[in-house]
Amino acid sequence: MPETSDRKDDHIRIIEEEDVETAGTGFADVDLVHEALPEIHRDEIDTTTTLFGHELAAPIVIESMTGGHANTTKLNRALAEAAQETNVAMGVGSQRAGLELDDEDVLESYTVVREVAPDALLYGNVGAAQLLEYDVADVEAAVEMIDADAMAVHLNFLQEAVQPEGDVDARGCLAEIERVASELSVPVVVKETGNGISRATATRLTDAGVDAIDVAGQGGTTWSGIESYRAAAVGASRQEQVGQLFRAWGVPTAVSTIESATVHDCVIASGGVRSGLDIAKAIALGARAGGLAKPFLAPAGQGTDAVVDLIETLTLELTTAMFVTGSASIAELQETDYVVCGRTKEYLDERSR
Numbered sequence: 001m002p003e004t005s006d007r008k009d010d011h012i013r014i015i016e017e018e019d020v021e022t023a024g025t026g027f028a029d030v031d032l033v034h035e036a037l038p039e040i041h042r043d044e045i046d047t048t049t050t051l052f053g054h055e056l057a058a059p060i061v062i063e064s065m066t067g068g069h070a071n072t073t074k075l076n077r078a079l080a081e082a083a084q085e086t087n088v089a090m091g092v093g094s095q096r097a098g099l100e101l102d103d104e105d106v107l108e109s110y111t112v113v114r115e116v117a118p119d120a121l122l123y124g125n126v127g128a129a130q131l132l133e134y135d136v137a138d139v140e141a142a143v144e145m146i147d148a149d150a151m152a153v154h155l156n157f158l159q160e161a162v163q164p165e166g167d168v169d170a171r172g173c174l175a176e177i178e179r180v181a182s183e184l185s186v187p188v189v190v191k192e193t194g195n196g197i198s199r200a201t202a203t204r205l206t207d208a209g210v211d212a213i214d215v216a217g218q219g220g221t222t223w224s225g226i227e228s229y230r231a232a233a234v235g236a237s238r239q240e241q242v243g244q245l246f247r248a249w250g251v252p253t254a255v256s257t258i259e260s261a262t263v264h265d266c267v268i269a270s271g272g273v274r275s276g277l278d279i280a281k282a283i284a285l286g287a288r289a290g291g292l293a294k295p296f297l298a299p300a301g302q303g304t305d306a307v308v309d310l311i312e313t314l315t316l317e318l319t320t321a322m323f324v325t326g327s328a329s330i331a332e333l334q335e336t337d338y339v340v341c342g343r344t345k346e347y348l349d350e351r352s353r
């Protein structure tokens with residue numbers, strides 16, 4: 001993630017070729033209670049929602065993924081064109097390469113998104129560890145690079161710990177996040193990258209003044225797993241083993257959504273969100289929107305129409321969930337009844353002891 005250009009290329013290849021997903025988001029343990037008498041017309045359901053002052057057609061986020069290598073320009077173009085066409089939100093991948101390398105092709109892999117999506121909600125991406133090296137003006141340069149509506153700061157310390165060359169000095173990040181949140185010209189969202197955010201961490205981020213929290217919980221893409229494959233390829237067998245051991249580490253996405261939403265009113269649920277029904281469940285648990293990363297990667301390779309197709313499928317699934325819970329709007333979906341069973345219930349019970 002905090003990317004040199006070639007590392008990003010390695011990651012995408014591994015994600016396309018290996019098993020890099022874990023189960024266990026907890027959404028399977030969440031049931032929305034069926035409404036047999038919805039008393040609404042399905043085609044009049046309003047899926048619009050507001051994120052960072054921007055009205056989206058649906059509460060869907062294309063999560064931070066690419067940019068930083070000439071090969072990724074095509075992917076970002078397809079994702080951004082689809083975000084423009086369907087009016088959903090999109091994040092770019094870490095802008096470190098764009099900020100640090102003096103290379104036109106690398107820069108274009110990011111700037112393409114605003115060229116093709118003049119009206120979409122687009123947000124930038126920097127790593128929390130990089131904030132220790134950057135001043136606010138550097139982060140502002142990342143905003144300007146894509147004329148971003150918001151800036152994501154990613155947390156990925158497990159990934160760093162598995163990378164043979166990882167940056168494992170996590171000291172001072174919260175103070176830097178607080179500084180950027182108060183001084184940057186656009187809203188700041190702090191996101192994990194697949195290991196989730198606990199209630200206590202969400203509280204520290206809320207106190208630091210961040211505008212949104214994207215939980216990116218456990219379940220879905222595993223960066224520990226991805227780095228394990230990379231470590232294996234360079235013969236770093238100890239790192240490979242550690243990566244396997246921590247493959248499914250973290251706060252499950254459903255739990256992280258509930259915990260974060262108790263302390264912050266703008267939570268994005270991601271990490272293993274794989275359908276519009278998962279998005280509906282996340283919203284019932286307190287999220288403002290649901291985000292997906294890996295499921296968009298293959299469609300992005302195929303082109304804009306394939307990305308639009310996935311967004312339309314997600315929207316129909318979400319709308320169907322809204323219809324059969326009698327939710328005419330996202331605000332009503334947030335209030336719909338749900339039941340939590342199984343491991344997720346046990347997890348939440350233990351957490352509230």
Ligand SMILES: Cc1cc2nc3c(=O)[nH]c(=O)nc-3n(C[C@H](O)[C@H](O)[C@H](O)COP(=O)(O)O)c2cc1C
Pocket residue numbers: 001002011012015063064065066092093094125152153154155191192193194216219220221270271272273291292293294295297
């Ligand atoms: C190919 C790929 C690249 C990613 N690169 C970044 C990144 O640069 N910055 C970041 O914050 N998250 C990055 N992520 C993490 C995602 O934004 C997301 O938090 C995580 O993958 C969980 O979502 P998923 O299970 O839907 O993939 C990346 C994910 C994928 C699949």
